[in-house]
Amino acid sequence: MNILNMTAVSLAAAIKNKEVTVMDATKAVLKQIEKTESTYNCYVTVDKDGALKQAQEIQGKIDSGELTGPLAGVPVAIKDNMCTEGLLTTCSSKMLGNFVPTYSSQAVINLQRAGAVIIGKTNMDEFAMGSTTETSAFGVTKNPWNQEHVPGGSSGGSAAAVAAEECYYALGSDTGGSIRQPASFCGVVGMKPTYGSVSRYGLIAYASSLDQIGPLCKDVTDCATIMEVITSHDQKDSTSVQREDTDFTSALVDDVKGMKIGIPRDYFGEGLDSEVKEAVLKAAEVLREKGATLEEFDLSLADYAIPAYYTIAAAEASSNLERFDGIKYGYRTESYKGLHNMYKKSRSEGFGAEVKRRIMLGSFVLSSGYYDAYYLKALRVKALIKNAFDEAFAKYDVILGPVAPTTAPKLGESLSDPIKMYLGDIYTISVNLAGLPGMSVPCGIDSKGLPIGLQLIGDCFKEKNIIRAAYTYEKARGAFGRKEEN
Numbered sequence: 001m002n003i004l005n006m007t008a009v010s011l012a013a014a015i016k017n018k019e020v021t022v023m024d025a026t027k028a029v030l031k032q033i034e035k036t037e038s039t040y041n042c043y044v045t046v047d048k049d050g051a052l053k054q055a056q057e058i059q060g061k062i063d064s065g066e067l068t069g070p071l072a073g074v075p076v077a078i079k080d081n082m083c084t085e086g087l088l089t090t091c092s093s094k095m096l097g098n099f100v101p102t103y104s105s106q107a108v109i110n111l112q113r114a115g116a117v118i119i120g121k122t123n124m125d126e127f128a129m130g131s132t133t134e135t136s137a138f139g140v141t142k143n144p145w146n147q148e149h150v151p152g153g154s155s156g157g158s159a160a161a162v163a164a165e166e167c168y169y170a171l172g173s174d175t176g177g178s179i180r181q182p183a184s185f186c187g188v189v190g191m192k193p194t195y196g197s198v199s200r201y202g203l204i205a206y207a208s209s210l211d212q213i214g215p216l217c218k219d220v221t222d223c224a225t226i227m228e229v230i231t232s233h234d235q236k237d238s239t240s241v242q243r244e245d246t247d248f249t250s251a252l253v254d255d256v257k258g259m260k261i262g263i264p265r266d267y268f269g270e271g272l273d274s275e276v277k278e279a280v281l282k283a284a285e286v287l288r289e290k291g292a293t294l295e296e297f298d299l300s301l302a303d304y305a306i307p308a309y310y311t312i313a314a315a316e317a318s319s320n321l322e323r324f325d326g327i328k329y330g331y332r333t334e335s336y337k338g339l340h341n342m343y344k345k346s347r348s349e350g351f352g353a354e355v356k357r358r359i360m361l362g363s364f365v366l367s368s369g370y371y372d373a374y375y376l377k378a379l380r381v382k383a384l385i386k387n388a389f390d391e392a393f394a395k396y397d398v399i400l401g402p403v404a405p406t407t408a409p410k411l412g413e414s415l416s417d418p419i420k421m422y423l424g425d426i427y428t429i430s431v432n433l434a435g436l437p438g439m440s441v442p443c444g445i446d447s448k449g450l451p452i453g454l455q456l457i458g459d460c461f462k463e464k465n466i467i468r469a470a471y472t473y474e475k476a477r478g479a480f481g482r483k484e485e486n
Contacts, residue, residue: 003028004165008074008222011168015062015073022062022073025168026055026117029075033119033166041141042161044080045088046120051075054117061115070225070249072115077167079158080121081128082108082213083202087118091204092136092157093126095324095331095350105202106237107171107213107230114229119167122157126352127321128175128206130154131424133182134415135354142411143186145450149408152182158216159186169217169226173203175210176309177403177428180440183216184403184453187442187480189223189470190216194460195435196241199234207316208239210309210432220441220471224248227463243461251464256472257291259465262396264299267427273406279444279452280402286476287400287469295396301388302430304381309429310422311365311378317355318362324350357418386434393459398469402427403440403453427455437463441470442480451480 003011003020014020030048037043055075061067078084081091083101090096104112112118125135133141133156141156143149144164151160155172159182162170172179174192183190191214198213205211215226228249233242263284268277288294326332326346333345351359365374392399404424414421431438436457443454454473456466 004032006168007218008168009070009225012071012074016068022055022059022117023052025073026051026075026119029119029167032164036164036166039142039147040144040160040164040166041139042122042157042164042166043077043120044090044092044123044138044157047087047118050087051117051119058115058117067115069114069229071111071229073117074168075117075119076111077119077122077158077161077170078108079155079170079172080124081173081204082171083204084108084118084121087121089121089204090138091127092124092138093350093352093355094137097137097331099330103202106199106232106234108202110230110232111171122155122161122170124157125154125354127204127317127355128154128173128178129317129354129358131177131181131421132409132414133157134411135352137352140411143408145187146408146448149410149450150185150414152185152408154178155216156182159183159188159190162186162188162216162218169215169222171213171230172216173211173213174432175206175313176432177425179214179216180403180428180438180453180455181425183440184451185408187451188216188218189220189439189441190214191223191227191439191463192431192437193227193231193463194437196239197231197243199232199237199240201234201236205320207313208320209316210313212432220467220474221249221252223439224252224467245461245464248463248467251467252471253468254472254475255291256287256469259292259398259469260396261287261292261294261469262392262399263294263296264302264399264401265296266299266302267401271405271426272402275446276402276404276406276452280400280454283443283454283473284400286473290472290476292469297392297395299388299392299399301381301385302426305385305430305433306422306426308378308381308385309425309433310361311374312382314358314362315366315375316362318359318366321355321359326350354418382433385430389430389434389436389459397465399457401455401457403455404428407446407448407450407452431457436460437466439466439470441474443473443477
């Protein structure tokens with residue numbers, strides 16, 4: 001078997017059994033990057049020398065028995081909005097084009113402790129603002145299933161790197177669907193954990209009340225295993241939650257008998273592509289055949305999720321991005337007259353169009369006279385959406401639906417129409433507004449040869465329910481991958 005076809009967990013087992021070395025795996029990934037990166041553009045930074053050095057050190061620790069975990073020695077890619085000590089961290093923006101952090105994000109530290117080999121930093125929409133990975137200052141990333149299509153966003157580089165076998169798994173961040181949507185578009189598994197489960201320390205903030213780090217990987221087993229490693233309480237993050245139930249791999253059970261699954265009618269109406277609808281409902285039938293109870297219901301307020309999300313996210317973004325002023329770190333304009341002019345020119349030149357659009361929208365909704373009319377109203381809607389999910393989870397263990405209304409659009413299609421791009425998040429953003437866990441699992445391929453994702457949503461801290469449902473479905477579905485791999 002080609003070493004690159006292995007999942008993260010199976011590779012770690014092979015390393016432990018001395019069938020493969022950490023160096024073999026690292027060199028295989030670096031060779032694949034060399035071969036395909038010029039086509040896909042998944043990475044902003046590839047740390048070849050650093051990765052080879054890590055591989056040697058980690059092999060020594062595995063041989064001595066110091067590292068025994070289920071991910072030891074496996075090469076990983078990190079989305080470029082997570083700080084990595086001594087390694088360029090750009091948020092795919094000119095504004096941070098020269099920023100090398102002096103510390104690492106807690107999620108990255110957790111992976112390093114588990115013996116991960118960090119290959120590099122993946123491309124993304126600038127400051128995670130976008131749904132296509134086309135707003136990056138370092139060029140667009142292309143979908144490995146079809147280079148004329150986007151990989152999704154904002155974690156498009158991470159999803160595409162996993163799909164193109166340029167890493168075994170990757171970390172992404174999800175503010176309104178930025179892990180699940182690219183996972184769906186690239187035919188991989190992606191999970192957004194319950195808000196507060198994974199420390200946000202060292203994650204460069206977009207919208208602090210919505211951002212959450214999670215894994216992008218090849219299968220559900222990898223997903224549960226990575227979740228066990230990155231989930232931790234962190235005193236450096238005031239929103240971090242102390243959890244006892246982090247044995248996610250215990251939910252890898254091929255059994256959904258007695259599980260109640262709710263299907264929101266609102267998610268299957270106008271605007272949903274017929275092929276996506278068919279594939280998702282077919283996946284639901286698989287779970288019914290395996291013993292789950294399926295029931296349709298009305299999940300109200302779906303129409304209000306997009307305006308509420310973009311109001312809150314833009315408001316928090318305008319506040320979070322104030323710090324990039326050309327003074328302390330990051331980009332500074334070359335010529336200016338006085339302090340005010342330097343601020344203005346540095347920010348005008350450093351930020352891209354989509355980031356500027358959201359900063360301006362956020363500044364507007366927070367301004368005097370509009371704060372009550374927009375921002376406070378959006379917060380009230382957010383609370384109502386959470387209540388609607390609470391009512392649903394009083395009846396159901398899992399909610400099932402599509403990830404996105406369509407499969408991956410062509411490059412350039414969404415960028416020319418920002419509203420269309422925003423509307424593409426309709427099925428994912430409510431999960432972030434309510435702080436819930438959500439997961440995307442590949443469930444089909446459309447007539448254009450592009451993958452379709454099934455979304456499973458759980459109640460707060462009930463990741464195990466969606467892992468169990470996803471694992472059962474995956475076992476029934478069988479292998480999934482690009483045609484040239486099968």
